[in-house]
Amino acid sequence: MNITVLALEGVFDTGLAIVLDALSTANELAAMHGWSNPPFTVSVASTRRRVKSSQRLSVPVLPLAECPQPDLVIVPALGYKMPEALQEALARADVVEACEALRAWAAAGVRIAAACIGTFVLAESGLLDQHDATTTWWLAPLFRQRYPAVRLDTSHMIVNAGPFVTAGAALSHIDMTLWLIRQSSPELAALVARYLVVDSRPSQSVYIISDHLAHSDPLVERFDRWARQHMTEGFNLELAASALATSKRTLARRIHEVLGKTPVTYVQDLRIEQAVHLLKTSSNSVDRIANLVGYADGVTLRTLLRRRLGKGIREIRSA
Structure with a gap:
């Protein structure tokens, strides 16, 4: 499966790392056990040639045009935790271009998953309109105000809405990635969860x-x-x-x-x-x-x- 991870300027370090680590761990465990699961081929791409994370670390990225056609696109969070800074980030040119790319992928039948504040980027594209979704719980009021056509339910950690999958706050990146692995192999997802010591967390209500x-x-x-x-x-x-x-x-x-x-x-x-x-x-x-x-x-x-x-x-x- 070809996966494109869309890393924008200021990407949330932990979110990006969790996604990449979980997918690489899945590949390693599948090979170790001799399972026939097709490996996850992961490309980290961006609308810019140079990207720095929220913690100012350089992120090696490919231009979108150089990535293989994905079967799945993952949008990790941006590292903006408060409404004012986030709204400024959503107005950036690279985010506007990312929204255009997301619409093109969706039109081509590519599945798209987003976690935490990455759900704002997906919603900004208009693709979540009239769909069920979740987001990071503390920014739910801003999400509802900005995207009234999205059916938001922040009680869930993961919401599967056909071609779109959204996940809740911060460390929901691991819940989302395990959910995606599970669609290919429930056994592999369970094994990855055990190796990474991750418990099942179907709801974020208890954290709100x-x-x-x-x-x-x-x-x-x-x-x-x-x-x-x-x-x-x-x-x-x-x-x-x-x-x-x-x-x-x-x-x-x-x-x-x-x-x-x-x-x-x-x-x-x-x-x-x-x-x-x-x-x-x-x-x-x-x-x-x-x-x-x-x-x-x-x-x-x-x-x-x-x-x-x-x-x-x-x-x-x-x-």
């Missing part, structure tokens, strides 16, 4: 810091503060809107625009976040913790924890 996201909008930040202060009470949207001097419609719309969820869902997320914290840091029973975060009994809390986080109470206790 709700407080960080809420601070990206003044009204949502005030709602977050109000919801935390009234966590033990039954949630009432009309009461919340009144306390914040706004309408129910405005509050619900703003929360959905910033966080991609309803007020009720967000309050539920806050309760689960606090419950997980208490399970890890206190000796309280699950029933007692359920009462402390606004649930009538531990059964409801256990059900929500398993549904949202994919973990049992015992695993969370021992984390």
Whole structure:
């Protein structure tokens, strides 16, 4: 399989290295075991002849025109973690040219995968419009604002949307690469994961810091503060809107625009976040913790924890 890794100026060092290391490890392990899997032939390409990484290391790249026709293109992250710097980077000429190349590859039937902030480059091309996707969780509000036609769900670590695969934050590069290897050989992907000591992480929900996201909008930040202060009470949207001097419609719309969820869902997320914290840091029973975060009994809390986080109470206790 011919794979082109698209490395743009300021590429995230760890993301690029993880992708290359995982693919080369797959080739080495397949050869060592005498498996007949076709090797992954990897080219690191760019729209420029010289590229420096986010940490100012020189990245050897090929011009796009000199790369073999790929079966798969991977877009690792750019090393811009905050909205202002990222938006400036997305306006660069090399990124515009990269978007043109991505559209040409997609038109030729090439599959495209992007991780973390690389998903912004893919979305910038317009290819993700009307498709499901994920991205780095802390930039989700910017992603929703900039690409409203993309169906974003940051709870997932990997989203497969036909010809496009997207992955969540930072170290999701390894999850994405293992997923791609798995499409060729599940056995090889499992072996690579064991050699690299990588656990399965189907969701990034457990890593999301709700407080960080809420601070990206003044009204949502005030709602977050109000919801935390009234966590033990039954949630009432009309009461919340009144306390914040706004309408129910405005509050619900703003929360959905910033966080991609309803007020009720967000309050539920806050309760689960606090419950997980208490399970890890206190000796309280699950029933007692359920009462402390606004649930009538531990059964409801256990059900929500398993549904949202994919973990049992015992695993969370021992984390």
